[in-house]
Structures are given as C-alpha cells and as structure tokens.
C-alpha cells in the first residue's frame with residue numbers, strides 16, 4: 001500500500017544565525033489539512049523554524065519537502081507561489097496602506113486566483129469590512145493581526161504558517177482568530193501554527209510538537225496530551 005505524501009516534511013534540519021546554532025536535527029511531518037502546533041518557551045527556536053520553512057533563513061543541514069518536492073533552497077517568493085503563506089509574529093502589514101490596499105497588493109503580487117480570494121478573506125474576518133479604507137498603521141493590534149492573516153489567505157495558500165497569531169490580542173478577537181483558523185483548516189488548508197497559549201494550542205491542534213533549546217522534546221497527536229502533561233512539557 002502506498003503511504004500518502006505528507007504536506008510538509010522536515011528532516012534533520014539545523015539552522016541558526018552566523019555561528020550561533022539555534023535548531024538541531026529537527027524532524028517534523030505535517031499531514032494535509034491538519035493543524036500542527038509548535039510550542040515551547042521563549043527563545044527556544046520556534047520562529048527560527050518557521051523562518052527556515054518559509055525560506056527566510058537557509059538551513060545549515062537538512063531538507064524541507066513540500067508536497068513531495070524538495071524546497072530546501074527555494075526563495076521565499078517561490079515558496080509563496082507554491083502555496084506556502086506566512087503571517088509572521090507581530091502582525092506584519094504594509095502600515096502606510098489601507099486595509100483594502102494591503103489585500104489587493106498581496107493578491108496582485110501572488111496571483112494564485114481571482115478577486116474572489118479577497119472576498120473570501122474578508123468573509124473570514126468581517127471586522128475588517130468596515131475598515132477597508134483605514135490605513136493599517138491605525139488598526140488596533142487585533143485588527144492588524146486579522147489583516148495579517150487575511151493577507152496570507154488572499155495568496156490562496158495550501159499551507160498557512162502562523163507565528164503567535166493570538167499574542168497580545170484581546171480575548172474576543174482571539175476567539176475570532178481561532179474560529180478563522182478552524183474554518184480555514186476545515187477547507188482543507190494545512191496549518192502550521194506557533195502558539196504560546198496552551199489552552200488555544202490544545203483547542204486547535206491535531207498534532208503538537210514541543211521544542212526546547214532548539215530540539216524537539218515531544219511530538220505526537222493532540223489526543224496523547226492532557227492539559228497537565230502539556231504544561232509539564234512546556235516547563236522542562
């Protein structure tokens with residue numbers, strides 16, 4: 001029997017900054033349409049892992065395979081064209097542009113579908129609809145985070161990479177972001193999520209990977225973890 005191709009496969013990945021190594025021998029497999037959550041304390045290498053998967057950092061060793069194709073040395077914009085979209089930490093948007101311009105510019109730059117992608121992204125985040133002509137710089141943190149995810153969605157991703165989308169966001173907007181993530185995964189889009197809040201991670205994740213000091217110390221289905229065991233892993 002043939003084993004299905006994973007959506008994303010990372011093997012033996014090491015990466016860092018100059019001579020400082022941050023990630024050591026990371027193996028990660030994400031199945032299509034699932035939500036994979038990466039957790040760990042501050043500074044353990046979670047963002048470095050996402051930056052390596054999205055092509056912003058070149059690994060020192062290892063391979064990254066997307067839908068069966070080796071993308072280890074592919075430029076970030078080519079990864080976007082393959083359907084890998086990234087909403088980095090800190091709700092990154094084009095601050096001087098309006099909400100509508102942010103979505104249109106990103107949609108035009110990637111051209112992975114028609115204008116219905118913009119309508120669909122706005123339908124996921126109805127709070128953005130009345131703000132279409134407001135500059136991104138004037139949005140609240142929660143609104144800007146929603147725009148950052150909407151911008152990733154207008155690229156018609158097959159893999160959506162999110163770095164701490166609920167960080168510093170008020171609870172009612174966290175609930176909306178969680179719902180958007182769940183709905184996006186239900187559409188068949190694979191999600192790789194770094195999430196600091198244990199409750200949010202355990203509600204969303206199909207699989208949980210815990211990193212400490214640049215190494216994976218746990219990986220497996222969400223169902224294998226209790227709140228207490230996950231908490232204990234995070235405290236190591």
Ligand SMILES: Nc1ncnc2c1ncn2[C@@H]1O[C@H](COP(=O)(O)OP(=O)(O)OP(=O)(O)O)[C@@H](O)[C@H]1O
Pocket residue numbers: 017020022040041042043044045046047048049
């Ligand atoms: N541009 C950089 N240059 C040098 N070192 C860096 C750089 N970015 C991150 N680091 C270091 O790499 C290590 C891992 O950082 P990283 O941001 O990947 O961790 P993280 O788990 O995402 O943390 P956080 O939860 O605080 O975002 C840290 O020691 C950090 O100081």
